């Protein structure tokens with residue numbers, strides 16, 4: 001049969017037209033973000049390439065990054081149906097207090113480089129959502145400033161033990177005095193990883209302004225305006241050292257760091273110590289033996305040793321050996337709530353996320369970070385419901401496996 005045609009009738013068409021002018025604020029920008037990975041494209045438009053690459057990139061050929069993404073794609077859930085999931089509880093207890101989802105903001109250096117609102121904005125979102133924020137030793141906000149700016153937040157201090165032990169003690173005492181609850185000692189940086197993107201981009205902190213930069217300024221005016229009209233970028237924890245940044249950086253990584261130092265650190269820090277950057281069962285066992293409170297299985301987001309073990313594959317083996325003695329946290333490449341649920345099923349206490357919230361802050365400042373939390377929260381509870389579990393406690397190893405391909 002032939003379709004009969006007619007002239008368009010304006011009475012039916014007019015109500016379908018959206019007459020509003022396009023809006024360019026965060027609200028309209030964020031309405032387009034459904035998955036955390038949607039932030040990547042927006043972030044890449046907002047910040048200079050060298051900054052975006054610094055966040056996204058890994059060490060050497062970025063094989064670890066690739067393998068970790070591959071591992072997440074091999075996750076297979078084993079759901080149960082006909083379970084009462086009318087109430088879902090996504091909370092988990094960490095060192096005696098509950099947080100709203102099993103996700104912790106990982107320490108990331110130079111956060112004010114990604115967005116001028118920096119560490120304070122992320123810690124505020126953490127507090128608002130009943131989550132934990134880890135401040136990096138390499139932060140662009142000092143521990144005391146952060147604690148004063150975001151009072152009563154749950155703050156952990158990530159620490160690089162320095163060659164100068166007196167300076168180390170002073171720094172962690174300062175953090176403790178200002179209410180930081182946990183010390184996370186990062187141990188996967190005896191030397192810095194070789195990051196090809198940063199070398200190619202000639203990344204410097206703070207960014208140097210050359211001819212190339214001037215072109216970039218024309219393309220990313222808002223980012224540059226914010227950089228130039230807010231407090232200068234600096235390693236804030238080292239303020240008062242009166243030394244050039246390069247010399248401070250050289251002080252930070254102590255390549256002689258070993259197990260005895262951790263035993264010593266336990267006499268200096270009065271609270272839980274977590275060791276971050278563990279990548280083997282034997283190290284996990286030794287650390288449990290010397291009495292640390294927890295470990296973070298981590299390859300520093302693929303930014304240090306390339307081609308190390310795949311953390312998601314290592315997780316259940318480490319939990320089997322030490323999970324009954326210490327908490328095992330994990331990080332590296334977590335971009336969805338499904339990834340988080342899989343790690344919990346493999347025995348992790350909680351997951352640290354780094355890039356996920358950095359993409360959010362680069363794209364839309366603190367609104368972007370809030371959206372990342374919203375996405376993770378709804379994905380975690382959605383996955384739990386579809387798997388037939390109503391609390392984090394009920395997520396068990398039998399709920400997940402890693403396919404071979």
Ligand SMILES: Cc1cc2nc3c(=O)[nH]c(=O)nc-3n(C[C@H](O)[C@H](O)[C@H](O)COP(=O)(O)O)c2cc1C
Nearest residue numbers: 106107108109136186300301331332333353354355
């Ligand atoms: C831009 C950036 C800076 C980082 N800075 C630090 C740091 O100062 N200290 C630290 O222990 N880890 C640092 N990390 C590693 C994170 O804490 C975390 O281990 C890693 O980002 C997890 O992987 P993900 O980013 O894929 O979530 C950094 C990661 C990124 C992406």
